[in-house]
Amino acid sequence: xxxxxxxxxxxxxxxxxxxxxxxxxxxxxxxxxxxxxxxxxxxxxxxxxxxxxxxxxxxxxxxxxxxxxxxxxxxxxxxxxxxxxxxxxxxxxxxxxxxxxxxxxxxxxxxxxxxxxxxxxxxxxxxxxxxxxxxxxxxxxxxxxxxxxxxxxxxxxxxxxxxxxxxxxxxxxxxxxxxxxxxxxxxxxxxxxxxxxxxxxxxxxxxxxxxxxxxxxxxxxxxxxxxxxxxxxxxxxxxxxxxxxxxxxxxxxxxxxxxxxxxxxxxxxxxxxxxxxxxxxxxxxxxxxxxxxxxxxxxxxx
Amino acid sequence: xxxxxxxxxxxxxxxxxxxxxxxxxxxxxxxxxxxxxxxxxxxxxxxxxxxxxxxxxxxxxxxxxxxxxxxxxxxxxxxxxxxxxxxxxxxxxxxxxxxxxxxxxxxxxxxxxxxxxxxxxxxxxxxxxxxxxxxxxxxxxxxxxxxxxxxxxxxxxxxxxxxxxxxxxxxxxxxxxxxxxxxxxxxxxxxxxxxxxxxxxxxxxxxxxxxxxxxxxxxxxxxxxxxxxxxxxxxxxxxxxxxxxxxxxxxxxxxxxxxxxxxxxxxxxxxxxxxxxxxxxxxxxxxxxxxxxxxxxxxxxxxxxxxxxxxxxxxxxxxxxxxxxxxxxxxxxx
Numbered sequence: 163x164x165x166x167x168x169x170x171x172x173x174x175x176x177x178x179x180x181x182x183x184x185x186x187x188x189x190x191x192x193x194x195x196x197x198x199x200x201x202x203x204x205x206x207x208x209x210x211x212x213x214x215x216x217x218x219x220x221x222x223x224x225x226x227x228x229x230x231x232x233x234x235x236x237x238x239x240x241x242x243x244x245x246x247x248x249x250x251x252x253x254x255x256x257x258x259x260x261x262x263x264x265x266x267x268x269x270x271x272x273x274x275x276x277x278x279x280x281x282x283x284x285x286x287x288x289x290x291x292x293x294x295x296x297x298x299x300x301x302x303x304x305x306x307x308x309x310x311x312x313x314x315x316x317x318x319x320x321x322x323x324x325x326x327x328x329x330x331x332x333x334x335x336x337x338x339x340x341x342x343x344x345x346x347x348x349x350x351x352x353x354x355x356x357x358x359x360x361x362x363x364x365x366x367x368x369x370x371x372x373x374x375x376x377x378x379x380x381x382x383x384x385x386x387x388x389x390x391x392x393x394x395x396x397x398x399x400x401x402x403x404x405x406x407x408x409x410x411x412x413x414x415x416x417x418x419x420x421x422x423x424x425x426x427x428x429x430x431x432x433x434x435x436x437x438x439x440x441x442x443x444x445x446x447x448x449x450x451x452x453x454x455x456x457x458x459x460x461x462x463x464x
Numbered sequence: 465x466x467x468x469x470x471x472x473x474x475x476x477x478x479x480x481x482x483x484x485x486x487x488x489x490x491x492x493x494x495x496x497x498x499x500x501x502x503x504x505x506x507x508x509x510x511x512x513x514x515x516x517x518x519x520x521x522x523x524x525x526x527x528x529x530x531x532x533x534x535x536x537x538x539x540x541x542x543x544x545x546x547x548x549x550x551x552x553x554x555x556x557x558x559x560x561x562x563x564x565x566x567x568x569x570x571x572x573x574x575x576x577x578x579x580x581x582x583x584x585x586x587x588x589x590x591x592x593x594x595x596x597x598x599x600x601x602x603x604x605x606x607x608x609x610x611x612x613x614x615x616x617x618x619x620x621x622x623x624x625x626x627x628x629x630x631x632x633x634x635x636x637x638x639x640x641x642x643x644x645x646x647x648x649x650x651x652x653x654x655x656x657x658x659x660x661x662x663x664x665x666x667x668x669x670x671x672x673x674x675x676x677x678x679x680x681x682x683x684x685x686x687x688x689x690x691x692x693x694x695x696x697x698x699x700x701x702x703x704x705x706x707x708x709x710x711x712x713x714x715x716x717x718x719x720x721x722x723x724x725x726x727x728x729x730x731x732x733x734x735x736x737x738x739x740x741x742x743x744x745x746x747x748x749x750x751x752x753x754x755x756x757x758x759x760x761x762x763x764x765x766x767x768x769x770x771x772x773x774x775x776x777x778x779x780x781x782x783x784x785x786x787x788x789x790x791x792x793x794x795x796x797x798x
Binding site for chain 1: 698
């Protein structure tokens with residue numbers, strides 16, 4: 163293995179104390195920022211080389227982006243895939259453009275990795291009242307995310323994770339060109355690495371499609387996909403992020419089993435050990451234990 | 465006589481005096497008395513507003529998942545998990561085989577039954593939802609866990625409530641459509657938990673994520689007479705009874721196709737917004753449902769879900785307008 167690295171992606175859960183604060187105080191943004199900084203320090207203490215923005219300030223995967231864009235509002239609640247967590251649906255009412263200075267309020271100082279919805283997933287989970295055409299919609303969202311990507315580059319982020327759960331359950335075949343175009347624009351706007359994560363569903367067509375998409379790496383939910391499914395991805399030129407720590411169950415993974423799986427892949431390119439889905443589906447104390455486990459496994463293998 | 469029956473779905477925000485009292489009082493007897501008072505006030509408020517089916521606003525309950533998890537052996541709380549924004553629920557993991565500890569609804573039902581003038585409708589969280597909302601660290605499969613909950617816990621609770629006089633139960637199964645590929649399992653678990661009951665069986669399913677497209681085809685297989693569903697959350701605020709004005713109610717057409725012999729509990733109030741729906745908007749939502757489904761006697765009117773996230777004055781204002789809207793709809797039909 164040429165290079166083994168670790169990170170976690172997505173929204174990290176808030177602590178019990180912080181949850182209480184958000185219930186009692188009207189203005190708690192500073193408390194969110196302080197907890198973000200604590201999680202950043204925690205990663206450093208566990209020898210993470212890539213420091214993730216825990217996105218503690220994010221109410222859902224869309225909200226700060228929707229609030230940072232002209233032409234987008236948020237409407238009713240919708241279930242986030244097959245979870246008991248809900249998000250407010252972005253509604254695109256006019257051509258989206260970036261409102262300056264808003265997104266920065268949601269970023270954590272010192273972080274190097276952040277997760278955004280990928281343009282296809284954004285289009286599937288939001289409501290289009292402007293484009294009237296899915297391809298144009300995907301391209302329009304791609305341009306918007308590219309502008310955000312350019313902004314975060316300037317803030318020092320060097321990894322952009324695109325969360326792509328919708329590839330698993332939403333028909334993407336008719337939009338392959340638009341998706342690739344949108345990903346290209348995002349990739350070109352971001353100075354660091356772009357890794358797209360697919361999770362929640364085992365869709366081999368989607369996995370193969372993303373393997374040929376213009377991004378640096380693929381993140382795979384190893385609780386939806388099987389080890390054999392990713393054999394084709396091994397050493398095909400893309401970096402691989404192994405979502406092998408389960409963000410959806412409190413049960414702790416068997417360390418030896420995970421090490422065996424990683425070793426069995428014989429992967430030559432850069433490999434990342436990461437979570438399969440956002441840790442926000444766990445209470446924070448369990449998410450922290452899983453962060454510890456990522457660090458421990460990386461240490462054992464290295 | 466009214467054409468449409470009305471109901472609340474379950475929860476109301478707890479009065480601030482109750483929360484304060486529960487925090488400060490050290491006497492269990494006094495706490496019980498305070499809960500009795502809150503329960504009585506909610507019940508009478510809902511009756512006063514004019515609802516036909518009532519309960520106590522779940523005044524004694526902590527939360528629809530937390531309460532059962534507290535009283536079923538085998539659950540262990542691990543912390544809070546986000547529901548949406550800064551709303552969280554306490555989540556448990558299953559660490560042992562589940563077993564019955566006590567009927568956590570019996571005492572409240574006996575109290576409500578004693579004081580209710582209108583018909584009490586008891587909300588009970590269903591087995592499938594309890595399974596889906598827990599971390600399973602013990603059972604080999606989701607089905608094994610859900611089946612144990614249905615047989616050993618929920619069915620027993622329902623039978624005891626029936627023996628105590630319950631005529632209408634509302635099985636809350638918000639997780640029902642969370643996993644569209646699992647609808648067959650949901651049907652199996654649902655029917656198991658209501659096996660042998662004579663009470664009228666309602667179910668409430670909300671925020672389905674797929675606008676009930678996975679639920680509708682299995683309705684004929686479910687042993688429930690009444691389906692209280694959420695629509696207003698997705699609807700426009702425009703007046704009108706055509707498709708364009710009522711985008712939130714698209715699922716009614718599928719309900720007509722699959723469930724013409726069942727009742728619908730029509731959600732006409734968005735419980736996540738402080739916007740107090742005007743009676744005219746409620747009227748048009750009802751009239752649209754009549755246009756699609758026909759027979760008004762099969763249409764019950766209710767909020768999308770429990771109103772516990774709204775301030776009490778907002779919740780009551782919404783319910784009052786709901787009743788006014790019902791009367792307007794009745795006048796329009798007559």
